Amino acid sequence: MSTSQPNHPPLTGTKLALGSLCVGLAGFMTVLDSSIANVAIPTISGNLGVSGDEGTWVITVFAAANSVAIPLTGWLTQRLGQVRLFIGSILLFVVASFLCGIAPSLPILLFARVLQGAVAGPLIPMSQALLLSSWPRAKSALALALFSMIVVTGPIVGPALGGWVTDSYSWSWIFYINIPVGLLSAGMVWMLYRDRDTPTKKLPVDKVGLGLLIIWVASLQVMLDKGKDLDWFSSNTIVILTIIAAVGLVLFVIWELTDKSPIVDLTLFKQRNFLGGTVSIAVAYGIFFGTLVLLPQWMQEYLGYRAVDAGLATAPLGIFAVIGAPIMGKILPRSDARIIGTCAFLGFATVYYMRSFFYTDLSEGYIILPTLLQGIPMALFFAPLTVIILSGQPPEKVPAAAGLSTFFRMFFGGIGTSLANVVWNNRTILHHEILTQQSSPTNPMFTQQIDTYHSLLGLGKGASYALFDHTVQAQAAVMGLNDVFYGSALIMVLIIPLIWITKPKKSAAASDAAAAAH
Template sequence: MNQYRPFGDLQGSRLMLAAFVLALANFMVVLDMTIANVSVPHITGSLAVSSSQGTWVITSYAVAEAICVPLTGWLAGRFGTVRLFVISLIGFTTFSVLCGLSTSLEMLVFCRIGQGLFGGPIMPLSQTLLMRIFPPEKQSQAMGMWAMTTVVGPILGPILGGSISDNWSWHWIFFINIPVGIICALAAIRLLKPAETDKFRLPIDAIGLGLLVLWIGALQLMLDLGHENDWFNSTFICFLAVITVIGLIAFIIWELTEEHPIVNIAIFRYRGFSISVLSLAFAFGGFFASIVLIPQWVQVNLGYTATWAGYLTATMGFGSLTMSPIVAKLANKHDPRALASFGLLLMGIVTLMRAFWVTDADFMTLAMPQILQGFAVPFFFIPLSNIALGSVMTSEMASAAGLMNFLRTMAGAIGASIAVTIWDDHAKVARTEMVSSLHTSEVQNTLVQNGMTNETALGVISNLVDKEAMTMSVDHVFFILTLVFIVASLLIWLAPKPKTKVTGPSH
């Protein structure tokens, strides 16, 4: 096994350079998921549109990417893995230029869709190619490098986006992709040619593609617009939910009976793949929910600036960077299910620590769970990815990586959306309960005696109650997320013990 070398001329420094190029390309795409989040106020101000319209800059990218990620396996079979990777890089870079040059919201949203369509395959393709170019005993370390970029990207996105928008202009959040995209495309053409896969004249599954676009589009719109439209009290949201459910069922039935499906759902026949991806979906749903909630809560309640909220989020980067290569080595020697379960339980403990936060918490109290979370993420992310890809045949790896990344992305979106809704709804309940038991007149009289007017005193009390209600609510959400991580840590034991050290059967 140790003598096995997939591609003879990809060894030593050339192999490491190829791995770096693949990881860098993945990092660029993952970074773009979150880099625009904090820049929306700058973009809406510049293009003279409302903030709710501005969120389409984020969602249009997410929808296009979510649609394209599961198509990766089919596209790789049609055009070849390396060729598709290079085409995706060129397309992504071109649309990044056009995003930066956009002069209207319509143009920017259209170009973000283009960015998402070309960016979608880069993530699973970089994963697949890393698996192809490394010998089996080194694949776990390669996955560690890949996982590091996937975890650190969303953390650095808001910091970079905020700094660039504040100090230069929002256009540069897209222009910074240009040198990275060009370097990665040229390096991929030069280095990865030996790793090209065979091409097949696959027919286009037009109905499957149409159903995929329909249900993902409806689901994403439902998640984006649900909160502001009071969810299922809105006829439009109910209509989107019906389309999502019917579209998904029709899509699954069609893809299972189609001879050349656009998405290879049959991969779920592997128990190891299905269980590890389900566990990963739970974990990423909880992980992304906290990434969305914490910056909002510290800005609204504790008066943090966007930059400082970004710094707080980034404190988890140190642990992730430190542990990724270590976990990659451990995955070769120990049962990946045990490593994943440990990582997920640690995530549960970290989340439980947050469930006791108070309104006057200092920076270190908030940062400590973030730092510990940084150490926990590689422990579940790397082994779960390894179990999933190690459960399928080599020929199905591109399809499996595409499906895994798609479900992880969707789980993140769903988790964040549900968490924000629970946070808002429970804050209203907590506020009502506090007001009903509060002796407002006594507190108001005390404040008036200290020199405040009646109106000012009432305003101060109302503000305090609002802040406490939001803190109680965010603690409530973290209790729920703790349970999600515990469930994910137990789920993974339903997967069979991997037979090979990392990425299974070489067929």
Template structure:
């Protein structure tokens, strides 16, 4: 029964991580089906990430107040319920709201599934249990794009969300029967309501500003200016309050450790870059390269496939974690630079091979960076540090989605305007097409299509260049951290 519990807990982590990537390839399908722009379709990704980011730092308080098992089971069941609402949504607004609540429920699943594993397993078997749990963190990003693409192509986008329901609700109900003996009594601890309110306000205001900025012409819009002011003031008040609150919802005191601060900065910048690549690639492949959701998912999944096989090397390495992180993140940056010479004539393997090579560096970023961050704080602060690290990592992914899709769209418009001025200036191509019997209107459309495809390709390469610079910058940042005086198990704190 112990290993059945381990499978349930691993499955909870699996669906939480899966939902970060499964919707990426479904964005064009969702946007088309619900009559929304592609930029609005990306709200499906960012809304989940923001919801999850809000509850991750709350997990410790929730577990102490209501008991870890109750919170875990409740989160699982509600995750399934909101997955059903997502799948049955008839408008982009309802879907985004449901995704926020799905993210709020998904946030506690990752840290609690790990905490409960360590609680129910004896120390002699804890390593094997954590290994099983860690595997789901690497497998889920591989399965997500493939499963999401296949469901969209063979059935409909709704099944991307509906597939969660039987797993989450069924396992949640069974988990209560199985884990009830491990339920600890809750304690009447006070929640930092002011801190929570300020957290929700500044995160929500900033994310809405990033999502809506392009549509409202950024700071020429009073709405965007208002959101920016609310986010800035909310963030400032949040920092002041949390630094002076005796029981803060987010313990900012852990930032006094230089190793933790530098590690988290590296994680945030590099994960934002990584998430940007993961969002942009399937959008580009499906919207302009003619890939189906399934084929786009198969191409992007190669990153996770190679990472899965290299992960044991990263986990068992005894080298200075700063060196491993530097090498891993630099590798991601160099491979992303390789991707900046992409062309519209590329085939499937021309896209998949660089993504597979990129995956070789992933474990050397994720695993040692987490270990270095947690090894830099006092043992009593590890839970707070892990929650804060996951919060900032998740938030950086949400922000990256908005920034990358906006920058990509803006560059497409700019490149198109530039190319129109230089393409076929002597009208030679137009003349060839009309002489071949093509009607003038059709010939003009053909030329415009060629210009658009090249504008998109240029934009994709330009954004990839910016992402590569982010990776290289993040790799350099890690050397600001001192060498850790102790080591932490790779599973601690979750990835």
């Protein structure tokens, strides 16, 4: 993607305010759609007659398609121009959103989400680029602080808004609301920016590289999503998908390293700042997004929360995140990004460790507290790691570095969603087996519990057994969830050394692009 500012004077006054608003709306709309469907998955699954596991594809296919599309942004920008690409992507996003809303079945909804994720690829990097071009260079830090707030609040507002819309109207409206927002944004951008487009030129596209990218990313994503349903490697389908993904990845790496015009510049990984920063931000975002999906699912399935309540319980995440974003913009230039990044990972680890002590009749306050505190590491997370990734890069490689790191972050977000569900399910099954090992008529405590159900609730034998199993399942589910959070805390600590293999340098390009990897 291109983050360099075009040779146009910055906007001023009302035009600057309106330009920032409409560009920000498009970026916010895109980020919002990566998480707005999270709390609606049970409702969507029920209405379309599919399992909850199949329903999570609504999230993962969007992330996978989005991650595939992002590396194309640089080529598309030079081919079409920033403004035309931005407006075209918004309008196609509106069309895809409409198709999502009217989808009568899961396959059609998934097709529409793939389209939506693909056309959304250029929107985040382009909204950042246009926002930078609108503000005076001296105030670029303020522009990037605004952009950081958009990126941080999108996944937070998404579950709450999605829950409210789903409960009050219909799940289709979580997609329909993009239509007026998108049309307003596209119209305003065209009015204000149509004379500020960047030059265009015809460029060859790496068709082989693009094809291999789609093959291995899609194969890996489907393998992760279908693995649980097909009993993993006992299924020929999973084995074949794994082989395709592995072979596709190897061929992709070989091709991209030898092609004259690669679609992805993998030589960036030779630079340790880029390697350490990109791997750490991708893994951390995968954990963050995966657990962000699990929490409302557990609250709805086992605590009886409505979708809107589950969403509101995750909303406090945005309080400290929004307050901290502009503060971080002032602190970061005078600080070591590695120290701030380390504090962010330790903060995440602390929050996940707190959540590893959840239990079945947990009050809402105990859910909200760690969620509120998680906003602090969120504010410390994106900008420092992005500065690490971009520091030391020559100016001509900053756009490629930002685009590639964004690709890995978004792709790991999709992987994190799949793996979090798989691990939670497997640990729940394990705990259920352990808890029911002693559940037999020869066990006096089990018999006493069944008799209690019969005497106090008037339940028959079959109903008593069913109630007991439901109780055990709820306990097993929260124990499995605790395992996921404990593992997440551990991984957050283990990836800290990746930050310290880097040697950040003061770089004007890195400072100006502090939010580029968003």
